[in-house]
Structures are given as structure tokens and as C-alpha cells.
Amino acid sequence: MAANATMNAEPFVRELLGRRDYAIIGDIIQPGAKVLDLGCGDGELLAWLAANKRIDARGVEISGPLVQRAIARGVSVFQSDIEEALSDYPDGVFDYIILSQTLQETRAPLKILREMLRVGRHGVVAFPNFAHWTVRLSHLLTGRSPQTKLFPHDWYDSPNIHFLTVTDFEHLGIQEQWTIERRIFLAGQRHVHLLPNLMAEVAVFLLRK
């Protein structure tokens, strides 16, 4: 897989890809594209894409200290709520809008997804799969809110407020009549091809309106 090739490229990249969906996203984005990363943190992915794919990189992040680090590394990031950030933009000004591991933390996920596909030609959405077998097992056996490697938080301090699964997202895609251009399912460093809703820890969707 091209994604694996990317992951083996250099130590820095591999370290960066501790969030393993980064490698996949790097593989999806075409060189030279205009990219907006929603919830971009300290701009690591954008800086890497700018250096390696020569993209025109922009980012949105709500945390002040993270915005500072992103700007200090030379990435154009502005401090804002994701929803408000998107509402200002005209239609179709980005080639890709990335929402990586953030969808489950947003207050109005559907509104954000619709806005993404208005402002961007493609959306790249990566999220942890709440139907992974470890999550199901944790819930079933303990009778408590699932706590797994993917969802390590106690219920009261979790940043996740909307839990979704691979199947949930597929259903939403049908309901909203989106075209799903690519689906990539991961468990650890491996790609999952069979029973993704049960076996995938992380799902990455490339979609358009």
C-alpha cells in the first residue's frame, strides 16, 4: 500500500503517524492541493503536508496554546470554533477539508459535515469506530461506559460527545446522498478488509457531495 510506503518514509513521519490516520490522509491528498484542516492541533499534519506535498495549508484550532505552536511553525492557523470558521468561507474554495479524529467531539456533527462539503470539494473524515469489538465487549462485560485503548476516558471527562460507528457513517452517507470516494479501515498498523464495523479501530472516509 502507498500508505505503508509513506509510513516507512522517515522516522519523523512515523513518529508523527502515531495518529495513524495521518499516513492515510497524506496518501489521499493530491500534491499542490488547497487544504483546510479542522481541529488541526499544533499544525503537525499541515506542516508535514506542506513540506512533502507542497499543499496550500490552512488550519482551524480552538486551543490558544496549540494555535500559537502552529503559527510558530509557520502554518496559517486561526483560532476559532470549527462551525464558525466554516460559515465565513465562500463555496468550494478548498480541494480538501480534513476532519481528523474530531467529528465525535463536535456539538453538531452533521452541520459540520454539510458545511465541509459546501466549502471543500472533498471531505476527509477520520474517526474512531465505536462499534469495534473491544468497545462492544467492554460495554457488555462491565456494564459501564466502554473504556478501551481507543476510548480511554472516563465518561465524565471524555472529549467525545457523539459516538459513531462505521455503519452509522455509511447510513448517513446514503441519507445525505454523498458520494463516498474511498473508505479505509485500520486496526493498529493493519488495514481491515473484513467486517470493518466490528474490526476497524479507525475509519477514514473520502467523500464529496
Added chain:
Amino acid sequence: MISETQTVQFSSIALECGVTLTPVEVTYETYGELNAAKNNAILIVHAFSGDAHAAGISKDTGQTGWWDNMIGPGKAFDTDKYFILSSNVLGGCRGSTGPSSINPETGCPYAMDFPVITIGDMVRLQKMLVDHLGIPRLLAVAGGSMGGMQVLEWAVAYPDRVAAAIPIATTARHSAQQIAFNEVGRQAIMADPDWCGGNYYGKTRPARGLAVARMVGHITYMSDDSMREKFGRRLRGKNEFGFDFSVDFEVESYLRYRGSQFVDRFDANSYLYITKAMDYFDLTAGHASLGAALEVAKARFLVISFSSDWLYPSYQSLETVRALRSRNRDVAYCELPSNYGHDAFLADVAEETDLIRGFLASTYRSLS
């Protein structure tokens, strides 16, 4: 770093009010070296009471520049990498032509015969200086407060001449509150009997009025927190109230000191003209929206505001940021946490330095 002030004279400048000023002088300082490609020049534009002496130790006065903590070798505006240019604004009293300059028609200071100037006029004079120095395109224009207004004006007036714009703690249009504070300052000056309709040159200057104006200004530059921290209710040189109207509190002493100090270095008529220029500033004038006004801008933007700045609050910076986004312009924005109020852009520079250094480096890389 020893810095030296230079002055250049131009035959004339046409002003927005319709008057042509003949001749016009601009005072400036430079730090660092212009490279062979002439693409490493950064223009620093000063705030209301600033001057061309932004960095280093002045050869003439021995004083340190007003943004010396930001400009110099290894600092945010790194003079080892960049060529820094700083000039005194039109209408000022620190070398560039202003109301205290000699009117060639009368041989006397202009005083109130000086034409009313605008932020646009200040920027036009800076552009003449940049042309004079043979700089085809500035790497960046940067400044805080009134300096930030000039930065925004540069980005729309000369979009092809600016690669990056760094407006700090500023606004695209003066608000009613900002105009109100300026008007209090102006009225304090004009109410001083020594003001004499502006014709006080060679006589007693309106020191009391100008000092009161400055005291008001200083209150707006600080924050409730920073004043509580700096002064609290501490008494000045006494343990009990004086039960009179001499100085009781530290804060009174501080404001009086700042006011009297200002009188020695600033011209009261310049105060009137420059505050008027700020009040007239409105980037949206003649446009349907701020976004429409900023549509012509081509620069990358780094917009910075400070959490405790209530004179130029963050919402004003955000207006600019959102307008730029509405036109899909490249804009980075951060509100930095600080207790210093509006003064933060001069005082609280550690984080400001990180932002500006990274932003300039990536802009410079993209040009080379």
C-alpha cells in the same frame, strides 16, 4: 546596536483632504542589511505616540527604541536575517512633517493651518520612502494599535508591494468608544488656555491639557488587572490620607508622572491631528463590507490580539479575520493571553515573538 535617524525630503504629497503639502519630510531608521534580491525588507509602523526610533540605542539621545525587545539580532524581527525600516508618521512631531514644522509660505510653524491628515496619507508617505530606498516589495509590514491600522491600509492600498501583513491589537475602523477617548484628549488640550488656538510655539505650551490627555490615554492602555497589580490602593509616600488634593495614591502619582513626561516629548497639535487620523480610519468606507474592502489584499496575514485589551478588543481583530476568510485570504489569528491590556503588544512579547518569528520565516521561505 547603535541606531541613527535619517530624514528624506520629497517635493510634495497630495493628501486625502485635497490639500497638497509642499515639501514633505519623513524621518526614518533602518536596522540590518537589505539583501541582493531586495526581498527581506520589513516596514515597522508605530503606534500613536511612537517614532522612527524603534530599536537599538539612539546615537543622538542614548535612548532605547520603543520596540527594542522585538527588533534586533535573534529577536522576532531578526536583524541578522531581515532589513528593518521604521519611520515617523506624517503629522508627527519626531522628525516627519507635522503641525510643528515650518510652513514655507509663512516661515512660522503650521499649527492649525496644517491640513488634516489620514492613515491613508501616512501610508502614502511611507510608500514614497520605500520607493526612495528602492524596495520593490516589502516582506512584511508590522505594527500595533495605530500601527496596525497602517498595516491594514498598506495591504489594501498597495497589495502588490506587501507579501505579509501583521496587524496587532488593532481595528479596521475606530469604534465610538475609541473616538470618545480621543475626543476627551483633544478637548483637554483645547481647553488649556495656553493652547491659544494652536499658536503656542515659542510661548508657553499647553502642558496641562496635554498631560491630562495622556493620563486618559494611559488608563486605556492598561487593564483593571494590571492596575490592581501595579498600584492597588497603595498610598504614595504616606501612611494616611492627606485629606487634601495632593497626590494620595500610587496610581495618581504614576499618571501625573506619565503626563508630565509626555509633555516634554510630544507636541499638543500633533496629538490633535494624529488622533483625528485614527478616528477617521475606516477601511470599509466606500465598500459594501469589510470583506469587500479587503478583497484586493494579496498578503498573508498574521492577526494578533490580547485577551485583556479593552481599548482594541479581540472582537475587532476577529472582524478583520472573518472578513479575510470570507474572501479566502491566507490569515493566521491568535488571541494571546495577557494581563497588560492594550500595552501587551509592547510589554508581553515572549509569545508574540514566537508567532512573528515563525510567520516571517515561512513567508520568507515561500519567496526564496
